[in-house]
Amino acid sequence: MATERLxxxxxxTRRLYALLAERPxxxxxxxxxxxxYGLLYLGFLLREFPHRDEIWGPGSPWTxxxxxxxxxxxxxxxxxxxxxxxxxxxxCYALAVVTSALFALGWRTRAISVLFxxxxxxFHSRSIFMTDGGDNLILLMAFYLVLTAxxxxxxxxxxxAARHAAADADRAAAPIGQLRAxxxxxxxxxxxxxxxxxxxxxxxxxxxxxxxxxxxxxxxSGTALHYVLNLDLFRPWPAxxxxxxxxxxxxAITGYATVLLQVAFPFVLFGRLKYPVLAMLLGMxxxxxxxxxxxxxxxxxxxxxxxxxxxxxxxxxxRLWGSAARRAGLGKFVRQAAEVPPSTARLPQQGRADGxxxxxxxxxxxxxxxxxxx
Numbered sequence: 001m002a003t004e005r006l007x008x009x010x011x012x013t014r015r016l017y018a019l020l021a022e023r024p025x026x027x028x029x030x031x032x033x034x035x036x037y038g039l040l041y042l043g044f045l046l047r048e049f050p051h052r053d054e055i056w057g058p059g060s061p062w063t064x065x066x067x068x069x070x071x072x073x074x075x076x077x078x079x080x081x082x083x084x085x086x087x088x089x090x091x092c093y094a095l096a097v098v099t100s101a102l103f104a105l106g107w108r109t110r111a112i113s114v115l116f117x118x119x120x121x122x123f124h125s126r127s128i129f130m131t132d133g134g135d136n137l138i139l140l141m142a143f144y145l146v147l148t149a150x151x152x153x154x155x156x157x158x159x160x161a162a163r164h165a166a167a168d169a170d171r172a173a174a175p176i177g178q179l180r181a182x183x184x185x186x187x188x189x190x191x192x193x194x195x196x197x198x199x200x201x202x203x204x205x206x207x208x209x210x211x212x213x214x215x216x217x218x219x220x221s222g223t224a225l226h227y228v229l230n231l232d233l234f235r236p237w238p239a240x241x242x243x244x245x246x247x248x249x250x251x252a253i254t255g256y257a258t259v260l261l262q263v264a265f266p267f268v269l270f271g272r273l274k275y276p277v278l279a280m281l282l283g284m285x286x287x288x289x290x291x292x293x294x295x296x297x298x299x300x301x302x303x304x305x306x307x308x309x310x311x312x313x314x315x316x317x318x319r320l321w322g323s324a325a326r327r328a329g330l331g332k333f334v335r336q337a338a339e340v341p342p343s344t345a346r347l348p349q350q351g352r353a354d355g356x357x358x359x360x361x362x363x364x365x366x367x368x369x370x371x372x373x374x
Contacts, residue, residue: 024149024191028314029307031106031153033198034113036303037141038104041120044296045097056080056126057089067126076125079118096123106155113150117142134297137304140201147194149187195307202304203266206281210262219259222252229291236293244291258284269308278305 019025045052053059057080064081071077080092096119103109103116120142124135151157218224228234229245245251261280268274282302289298 020192021185021189024152024188026195026307026311027149027153028311029309030145030148030150030191030195031155032306032309032314033141033148033303034106034109034145034150035104035154036306037138037145037300038100038102038116040296040299040303041116041138042097042100042104045093045100049093052093053086053089055130056093056123058084058086060127062127062129070128071125074125076121076128078122078126080122080126092122095119106151106157109151109155109157113142113146117146132294132297134294134300137205137297137300141198141300141304144194144198144201147190147197149191198304198307199269202307203269205301205304206262206265210259210265213259214263219255222255225251225255234292234294237291241291274308278308281305 048055054061058064064084067078067081071081080089082088099112099115099119102112120139124131124139213219213224216224218227226245226248229241229251235241257280261277261284265277265281268277282305285298285302289295
């Protein structure tokens with residue numbers, strides 16, 4: 001009996017090691033997160049461009065001196081608070097716009113991801129009392145994505161690495177040194193752990209939100225959404241809110257379904273039930289964006305949900321897009337895209353135990369289905 005328990009523990013340890021260290025998982029999901037949050041923050045900066053001075057600049061009521069006093073208490077910091085010069089602020093704003101665009105495009109992703117995290121943290125802490133849940137989530141994800149290999153798919157880095165795939169093929173077949181193998185494993189472990197942290201963070205968000213609603217009397221009585229739709233602060237379209245408020249039975253059902261989905265979310269991630277749940281959550285976030293005027297928060301949550309879709313889902317979408325594009329007469333562009341194989345974007349290649357490197361620069365036909373978070 002003791003021997004069986006020991007063998008079982010060793011088997012679990014081997015499976016855990018294989019999950020964390022053998023190969024990076026959900027590369028398409030992390031690419032989706034990178035593109036989503038890069039574009040989301042870029043749109044946010046462009047949307048607030050006319051108001052940038054009042055929110056973050058020298059003309060803000062929350063002056064750099066007040067921000068510095070808060071930093072002394074909280075430990076935060078911001079590159080925007082280093083100077084009250086308008087020229088310096090405009091340069092920082094331009095840097096933020098360019099960084100967000102390059103992050104979404106996946107150009108030099110390893111370095112740009114760090115710069116993107118610094119930019120998001122700086123703008124967040126410069127005017128922290130004007131932030132909401134969407135800003136907080138984007139801040140967290142910006143730091144988590146630094147750990148991941150989010151530039152290995154759907155990026156300029158991936159295209160550049162694909163162009164060098166032929167030159168790297170001979171090198172991939174050669175034995176690798178211990179230092180390179182260690183670096184490979186470290187990068188892979190960081191990526192997988194970062195991905196797991198992102199998934200756990202989203203589960204905590206949904207679970208805690210659902211449990212918090214359970215404690216509220218209005219959610220228990222099914223009237224919570226009625227009160228939400230009558231808050232002037234969250235009525236960008238009063239006529240639309242009025243029409244929705246008149247559907248009393250539908251509002252009650254939607255309220256109960258919201259609580260059930262959020263509480264049950266962490267428990268449906270390991271089966272096919274997660275797909276309809278994610279679809280319903282997508283509808284919920286779209287409703288929040290339209291009816292409550294919170295597009296940044298809804299967008300941040302929708303992008304975060306992408307982490308739970310395995311790579312095979314994204315590959316299936318790519319095949320569907322290819323079929324639709326060919327029917328629309330875009331076959332030439334589809335063939336050109338198909339000729340570029342998925343690349344490692346300069347991430348070290350995965351090594352085998354015997355010291356020979358497994359070539360990750362493989363053709364499209366040899367790419368195995370991705371292992372996502374199931």
